[in-house]
Amino acid sequence: MAEPWATFGIDLHLEPAGPGLRRGLTDALREAVRSGRLAPGTRLPSSRALAADLGIARNTVADAYADLVAEGWLTARQGSGTRVGERRVVPPAGTAPRPREPRESARLAYDLRPGRPDLASFPRAEWLKAARRALTAAPSHALDYGDPRGRPELRAALAGYLSRSRGVRADPERVVVCGGFAHGLKLLGSVLRARGATTVAVESYGLDVHRQILAASGLRTMPLPFDRLGTDPGEPAGADAVLLTPAHQFPMGMPLHRDRRAAVVDWARRTGGLVLEDDYDGEFRYDRQPVGALQGLDPDRVVHLGTTSKSLAPGLRLAWMVLPPGLAQEVAAAKGGIDTCGVLDQLTLAEFLTSGAYDRHVRATRLRYRRRRDALVAATTARAPEARVTGIAAGLHVLLRLPPGTEQSVIQAAHWRGLALHGLTRYTHPCAQAAPLDALVVGYGTPPDHAWSGALDALCAVLPG
Incomplete structure (x- = not known):
């Protein structure tokens, strides 16, 4: 039978040094507290x-322990055990100071940046139920x-879901789960480069991070015309x-013409x-019939990429690719010999879908x-x-076209009001x-419900007229 101390203790790394075990242990504990390695309030082993x-x-x-309690480094109370005392931690010499948060983050009152959902609406209770069911049933x-x-x-x-809701011609053998859209694009970029590709055409308006991912894979990007x-x-x-973003062009807001x-x-x-x-946001359609996935026109030439970042939360880091037959094997090989996405979240999402x-x-x-x-x-x-206002039929953002020459002044005014735009x-x-166009890309997903009216007032206050 295991001794109680073997199963109920906590691990603590110490290297007593110097003359005498008691002095060496005391010095090692004191230094661990002084340096901040043992944070105030930390409970020590018995x-x-x-x-x-x-x-x-x-x-x-x-x-x-008694020596350090007497010196004030530790505290000992009946029923609470021995803990590190509350005191200011002095970082070791030469330690770089923690970087401060950007000024705009500290002053941020409202966030209307695009590409983010309302995180307060994440279905915690339903997700937890799905997680319990999934974990219980999992071998x-x-x-x-x-x-x-x-x-x-x-x-x-x-x-099953993509076939039913987005018109994707999907076979589970051709689906690869990845840790977000950026991860999927990185995998595709490496496979394309290994195949000898050199150039990817991208939309004139789009996320610079996507262009950077492709460039990091050794691929040049060229902009497509926009009219x-x-x-x-x-x-x-x-x-x-x-x-392409064919169902809802980001950030301009229209679908790709038929x-x-x-x-x-x-x-x-x-x-x-x-x-x-x-x-990226195929689920959100308001004033028109949903635009089917482009992949349905030719599953052998189109890679369909989707994500939970808009529908649930970016922090899940769950996305997927539906790939042509040969490419699926190459992308899986590029991903590595084992799955690199969290199994529990995958099982939970599967249960959440079904x-x-x-x-x-x-x-x-x-x-x-x-x-x-x-x-x-x-x-x-x-x-x-x-x-x-344009591009309003779908998604989580609109395009606000401004009078010529006013975009930067509006952005600056928003900054001083603590409004992220x-x-x-x-x-x-x-x-x-494309000809220069002054406009704002306004996301309306991020603010929680209680802050929405305030965010709207702050936006209108900085717009021309």
């Missing part, structure tokens, strides 16, 4: 447990190193692949190119976001008539040929 761990007499540990081997493509339960659940109908993939001469959808797939078929479809909880959550948040969008459109139309300039490809 004298019996620490003595057993260090292989010394229990009285030696008890005497060292023990599910907790072992797994298939690099992801858990089969999640790949099967995703295949009144939106992105024009046309004939991207010299490109080996095209990265003729251009067919044209880019035809280009891929004729040239052997690949279309990378970023379906139980219908995901659909219920999406429908509820879709209604909430639509009400926010309606309030934003009504307020800006009434209170800032010089700003024109992004201008269109930050999303423009440096080599884009």
